[in-house]
Amino acid sequence: MKHTVIESYFKEHREKHLDELKEYLAIPSISSLSDHKQDVAKGAEWTADALRKIGIENVEIMPTAGHPVVYGEWLKAEGKPTVLIYGHYDVQPVDPLHLWDTPPFEPAIRDEKLYARGASDDKGQVFMHIKAIEALLKTEGTLPVNVKFCIEGEEEIGSVNLDQFVEQYKDKLKADVLVISDTTLYAKGKPAICYGLRGLCGMQIDVKGAKGDLHSGLYGGAVQNALHAIVQLLSTLRNDQGKIMVKGFYDKVQELTEEERKAYEALPFDAEQYRCELEVPELFGEEGFSTLERTWVRPTLEINGVYGGFQGEGIKTVLPAEAHAKITCRLVPDQDPQEIAELIIEHIKEHTPPGVTVTTSLFDQGKPFVTPFDHPAIQAAGRAYQKAYGVEPAYTRMGGSIPIVETFGTLLDIPVVLMGFGLPEENFHAPNEHFHLENFDQGLRTLCYYWYELEEALKN
């Protein structure tokens, strides 16, 4: 592949590509609203058509219990690795509508940014994958890797049917690498490859004291207060330096390598600006770790909600009989969500204050994910970015979880490469979502370079 050929191709077709993308973005495929069911179906059809047009074969709109998955494949690179490309054609709702400068489904370009719901998350990025493959097929007549597309319509409603779909079509989806373009650059001009996500486990904690709320005058002092009990219990979970005190909690945590630590340190990060943006008097977290390390590679235990007793205005001298808390942990490799949940339950049993009973109920769990930093598929992505952007990409992790990554990672057991082209400030899920066209241009090239780099990297 000649870089200049590809570059010329994209330059030449830029207007046409953007017109096509505008057409795609004009479809209000809001998966959460039943009024838009037909629009979501239209989104699936548009995606399938776009795949067919560029030469993808066996394109199918595959039903699920909810919105369908669009599948397609190009498997003519005999003996070469197979890449599964995941994305989604559904979008978030658009309320509050009056905050949009131009209507969300009337795509408009201003200052080299394309404004529309889905421009960045994720139709824009799905479209780039399609156009990158098109460009290679048009200019080279072939691809260096085999490609499978799996573009779903329920990402914005939690990919509720994807687990079952992947389970059912495990063989059909079989691949060597999964590539997802639904994340962001580290910052403008600094591409990022996210190679790790935190997992999740959590539970509700219910504390029960007396048979009902009591008069704090008549009974106060003689009966355990459910709120005192829960406060006391919760305060044992984390110490005042931010360390989780649950026995065994850190046992399986992979320590950061010296190389990773140095790489994170080298990333541009302004802690004072971060503090100001969040409007906190100071940053706070586990001692001995930087902010990036705390959010990327260290596990957490957060109290997400506490409630009990009187919440109205003023005073009510009640001795509450019940108290409730919700906690979730963000987990890192190799913590196991079920194991951590059990450790916490054990801790709660050991620390239950006298005079109350405590019960717990578990929430959904997700395993932490990491593709080794030095995995050839990751390093190949780095080289592709470097070529397109002219700068070394950041190797990052993300503090959150992307459930589909776990779904694919677990069911297909393949490395996942998160190559995103959005920017953190592009208003995903909010009014005036947009996409910087410089990343449209550079992203298309990155993808083309990546397939060659990947083929090369996986050769051995």
Add this chain to the structure above:
Amino acid sequence: MKHTVIESYFKEHREKHLDELKEYLAIPSISSLSDHKQDVAKGAEWTADALRKIGIENVEIMPTAGHPVVYGEWLKAEGKPTVLIYGHYDVQPVDPLHLWDTPPFEPAIRDEKLYARGASDDKGQVFMHIKAIEALLKTEGTLPVNVKFCIEGEEEIGSVNLDQFVEQYKDKLKADVLVISDTTLYAKGKPAICYGLRGLCGMQIDVKGAKGDLHSGLYGGAVQNALHAIVQLLSTLRNDQGKIMVKGFYDKVQELTEEERKAYEALPFDAEQYRCELEVPELFGEEGFSTLERTWVRPTLEINGVYGGFQGEGIKTVLPAEAHAKITCRLVPDQDPQEIAELIIEHIKEHTPPGVTVTTSLFDQGKPFVTPFDHPAIQAAGRAYQKAYGVEPAYTRMGGSIPIVETFGTLLDIPVVLMGFGLPEENFHAPNEHFHLENFDQGLRTLCYYWYELEEALKN
């Protein structure tokens, strides 16, 4: 006074007295409901008429910003002590009506119990005071003490205008002893004189972290969680043995005398039954004190409410920016509410976790009250009970606060004697409120004996 004469008088007039009381109870003088404003006025008139009929002079229905106070006096016992009798003619609402066996304002006697709203709390007891004075005036032609009546119509809505009323008519209400009959016997057949009440102070605690709720994945670990902070802060207020850890909190607490401790120990109290009734796995409170001591003579700090973050069903992986708590302390002599509030605020300042700001706002306060156990007015009440009931009365305290006691105690600076004739199981504020007629009979005699005992006791 001859006991037999008084006894005969009450026996003879029992039917008539009960009929009159039923008439009183038939007035739905619900102070909290504006629909019943006229009924409350009727309640005041009935009370005033009843006072006039027995020979009380200068009876007035005195307006306040809300419902009026009924005042009356008999001041012909020259050189003798003056007693101020406080009670209230207003009643609680009656919902849920369908749980009443007979309508709340159609008084009915079953099994020697009088069922009606207000039977016990407090019209029945106000009525007894009126009839006791009547009996003495009829049989003796005079009273051993001077008497002032102050019967209000807003007790069930927090005596909202009484402070101002007492302040305004301080001179008119001047007396040597205040007697209130709005409390209960210790148990059936065991009268009680409550000589102490706990005071109250409290505050709202507001914790503020970041500018808004944050995604627990993206920010978790790097920013203080307002709920973690409040839990940590609240957990420092009380240790796990129920002791309040605020510096100086216990400094002014009057220690129990050996005599009082022995008297409490001698009272019938079944801790296991108490535990079962409250349905708690075990009783819990400050070490080294019995349940009665914990609720009567030891101060508390209770969390009345905590709220922050997500309270809905299931999970929301939020890192909350705000958390709130309401706390109140029950105080005992000689703790000062304002001083205790300041100690707590100081404690909060010293224990504020990093990464958040904490603000507090104070609630209304009430001073603890105690009339010395061996005060002649208290001991005289003991003898009167002993004569009427044939048993030694219990000298008790109450864990709650009665704001009017503090009002009178502070503004008039006189001892307060709480002589109640209700029983704890008589459903005050609940459906099927009732009054045991045995205590109507014995109570009338107790009151008659008391005025003589009191005159005797205050002689020196």
